[in-house]
Amino acid sequence: MKSTFFFLTSLILLCNVTAQRASAPPLLIIQNIQVVDVKKGALLKDTKDIYIRGNRITGIATHANRYPKPDTKVIDGSGKYIIPGLWDMHAHPDDPEMWRMPPDAASRDLLLPLFVLYGVTGIRDMAGSMETIKAWKTNIKKKELLGPEVFACGPLLDGPNPMWDGSVGIASLDKVRIVVDSLKATGADFLKVYSLLPDSTYFELSRYAKSIHFPFVGHVPFTVTTVEASITGMKSQEHLLNLLIDCSTVADQIYNNTLDYGDITDALDKYIFRNNLIMDTYDPQKAKAIFKVFVQNKTWHTPTISMWYKNAYFEEEVKKDSIYYPYLPQYMRKYWQPEVNDHLQRRSPEIIDLKKRLVSRYLQVINKMNEAGVKLLAGTDMGANPLCFPGISLHNELALLVEAGLTPAEALKTATINPALFLEVEKDYGTVTKGKVADLVILDENPLEDITNTRKIFAVVRNGEVLSAESIKAELKAIEYIQADPKD
Ligand SMILES: [Zn+2]
Known part of the structure; x- marks a missing residue:
């Protein structure tokens, strides 16, 4: 009973947004607001009035006391700041890794409003079934589901024995074209290659995808270096995989399996030894040369440092994050x-200590990459990874990028203009500019002064529809009630 009642309440809330639209005034004005120019990393001079009609920003003018027509909706932006809607460039709302649980589709779909309610108006979906993704896109477009703009790869492309359910295992080189063509035909926006792909298959895939101008991204496979992946055109590399190996002086021994482990025989002990050695043999000159290759080839990186952090510090963080659990499906x-x-197996004190030291090293490397001009994308790996809400x-993620050494303005770019450039949709997204889609976040305080101010959300505008702080609260409450009730 409870779940049905609150589901209806929630539907009414969600439908209200739609109903308001049907009878809504044609013009929305956000008045007297400070606009964050994410390209310049500065506030625009003077406060502005932002005009929105339908789902587009139709004008931005220096604020003046005007008298809008009675049917115009006005938001007083005095003392507030406006940024472009944020993008999570590595998200798994239907993570195949969790299909074994198995997910309840209705409660799973309620993960999508959570992005928008926290100001994330676009995501890059990094694995899943194209059917589910298409259904989401349709329902979001029809305003039956509150959700972000979605760009997606569909199933992961892995080796003959894939790591996760739902992946496509490419058994031989002659299957590469068939797989790529069929994925393209299903409407995938890009391809995602995965860790177990043999190097020969990876190279064949990169050649073919390049020849048909179809972008591919992903995990640098275990047997491929980050430089090889960059040269062969992988458009974005995820999680900084293989990067510390490549920056170490023992990289060749690791790829050739000739590393001397002394008298260590246990697999886990070898893992610890190897990672310590990689960190101890980090070569700044080698790193510099690698970053140069990334810049030359326009290779983007999605560090997902918050995923690494939450995993390393799980025991401490799980308590702090308990407040967000009520919004999650059972x-x-x-x-x-x-x-x-x-991701939480084998957590001996030694392993936890190693993971924490790896996070510190990743933070340093992210800073060096940023200084070298490597292009970064904000991504969270939300899904199966614990505490990646x-x-x-x-x-x-933004706060950790600043901890790494980026300025708040640089961090903000990784979730706004950079995603738009990466996805080649800059004419519609990524800045607060006339003509672009009205995906916006209004903040109570200046994010350029303190990046954690991105959490102080006064309102979200998604595709021209306004979600006030109160309606965000109400939506969260409705989701909490639905998710509280275990399905029988
Ligand atoms: Zn992922």
Whole structure:
């Protein structure tokens, strides 16, 4: 009963947005607001009045006391700041890793509003079924589901024995074209290659995808270096995989499997030894040369440092993050428990210590990459990874990028203009500019002074529809009630 009642309440809330639109005034004005120019990393001179009609920004003018027509909706932006809607460039709202739980589709779909309610108006979906993704896109477009703009790759492309459910295992070189063509035909926006792809298959895939101008991104496979992936045109590299190996002086020994482990025989001990050695043999000159290759080839990087951080500090962070659990579907809460989660196995004090040191090293490397001009994207890996919540994690990612050494303005770019440039949709997204889609976040305080101010959301505008702080609260409450009730 409870769940049905609140589901209806929620539907009414969600429909209100639609109903308001049907009878809504044609013009919305956000008055007297400070606009954050994310390209310049500065506020625009003078406060502005922003005009929105339908789902587009139709004008931006220096603020003046005007008397809008009675049917115009006005938001008083005095003392507030406006930024472009944020993008999570590595998200898994239907993570195949969790299909074993199995997900309840209705509660899973309620992960999508959470992005928008926390100011994330666009995502790059990094693995899943194209059917589910298409259904989301349709329902979001029809305003039956509150959700972000979605760009997606569909299933992961992995080796003959894929790591996760739902992946396409490419068994031989002659299958590469068939797989790429069929994925393109299903409407995928790009391809995502995965860790177990043999190097020969990867190289064949990169050649073919390049020849048909179809972008591919992903995990640099275990047997491929980050430089090889960059040269062969991988458009974005995820999670900084293989990067510390490549920056070390023992890289060749690791790829050739000739590393001398002394008398260590246990696999886990070898893992610890190898990673310590990689960090100890980090060569700044080698790193510099690698970053240069990334810049030359326009290779983007999505560090997902908040994922690495939440994993390393899980025991401390799980307590702090308990406030967000009520918004999660039951199957996800279950999968995030240490007893069942694949990412939380074998947590000896030694392993936890190693993971924390790896995070520190990643933070230093991110800073060096940024200084070298490597292009960065904000991504969270939300999904199967514990404590990587939809929406809120993006704010964690931005804060960690600043901790790494980026300025708040540089961090903000990784979630606004950079995603738009990467996805080649700059004419519609990425800045607060006349003519672009009205995906916007109004903040109570200046994010250029303190990046954690991105959490102080006064309102979200998604595709021209306004969600006030009160309606955000009400939506969250409705989601909490639906997700509280375990399905029988
Ligand atoms: Zn991922």
